[in-house]
Amino acid sequence: MTNFMKLAAAAMLFIAAQNANAISLRFKFKTFSSGPDIYACNAGLRHQASQHKVCYFEDTTTACTPQECNGTTCNTRCVCTNDNGGEYLMDYMKGSYSTWNQSTVAWNQTWTSTTAQAGQGTYNTLVPHADAFKNRIKELSFNLGSELYGAEYFVDVCYRGPQIEYFEDGVTANWGLQAQATATDFIANAVNGGDNTQDGLTMNPTGIKYTTLAGLKVQAITVCDLQGMGQIQKSRNNSGSYNTLDNEATFSNWNSPLQASGDFYTKSNQVQINSVANLINATIDSSTKAPRFCRIRYIFSETDGAAGSQVLNKNLRKWQRHGAELCTYTKIEESL
Structure with a gap:
């Protein structure tokens, strides 16, 4: 065997030895992704x-007693309200909303505009209470005459x-809730820009503050459905499906939601709106029971003319068009 052939044979043996020692790995894994969503509903x-x-x-706040003019007695310029209980017939709300499409698992891109008259003993709502998670509101106004x-109104x-299955996988998370509300009266002499808009109209209500005249107060009430509690304990529903709205975040009484319900419940005191009303700053959970769904209700009450308040302390609703821009701030986060 020639030297060349010997070298070639040695090279082939070396390559074969390298191939015999080769090792490789293919490893597949999964990533699951899902973030939170929040909206007025x-x-x-x-x-x-x-x-x-x-x-x-x-034009005064001096009480008077009306009497029929019989030729001898007439209490002139005595202005009285009615007492037939029809106040709710003069108040309504107007809004637009889109609906959740469960078949495409996405929001419909069309908006429905609607009006709804006030209720009397019970709230009349923009959408049914049970369907709230299926609707998101784009625009909203309350029109009170x-x-x-x-009036009492809520958002x-x-x-x-x-x-994400925090409870099932034993992962601890610290969830906190913050709820605030503010009110900005329309008291400018011209159209306001920015957030404090009067719908492009000059109302000119100089010196007339809606929040003061109405004695406007606000309260926040929260109910949450948590993983690891109640009938639905996982992020997915009891049929093993994700991307559904099955939840237990409901109030035990929709018209008086001051009773505890759901897996987590808290409420604030009713407070006057001056600047920023700090209503709730609470820990939802500091273990594996992450919130599946929550509903935060902001209730605004015109306490000046509320049923049962002192008659002589009530203000007649001013004829001059007036009002306020109301803003709610809600934050649910994993806090340190």
Whole structure:
């Protein structure tokens, strides 16, 4: 064998030895991704019936007693409200909303505009209470024309938590909730720009503050459906499906949601809106029970003319068009 052939044979043996020692690996794994979602999802309005007339001498806050003019007695310029309980007929809300499409698992891109008259003993709502998570509100206004203040209205904010199985996998997370509300009265002499808009109209309500005249107060109430509690304990529903709205974040009484319900429940005191009303700053959970769904309700009450308040302290609703821009701030986060 020639030297060349010997070298070639040695090279082939070396290559074969290298191939015999080769090793490789293909490894597949999965990534699951899901973030939270939050949106205004419902609104409601009611006006309880007043039990008494309110009578003032015109342009004053001095009470008067009306009498029929019989030729000898006439209490002139005595202005009175009615007492037939029809206040709710003069108040309504107007809004636009889009609906959730479960077949495409996405929001419909068309918006439905609607109006709804106030309820009396119970709230009339923009969408049914049970369907709130299926709707998101784009625009909303409350239009109040009753003789007396005394309307009550609310906005619901809906939260959907990440579809990640924190409880099932034993992962701890610290969830916190913050709820605030502010009110900015329309008191400018011309059209306001920015967020404090008067819908492009010059109302000119100089010196007339809606929040003061109405005695406007606000309260926040929250209910959450948590992983690891209740009937639905996982992020997915009990049929093993994700991307559904099955949840237990409901109030035990929709018209008086001051009773505890759901897996997590908290409420604030009713407070006057001056600047920023800090309503709730609470820990939802600091273990594996992450929120699946939450509903945060902000209830605004015109306490000046509320049913049962002192008759002589009630303000007649001013004829001059006035109002306020109301803003809610809701934050649900994994806090350190």
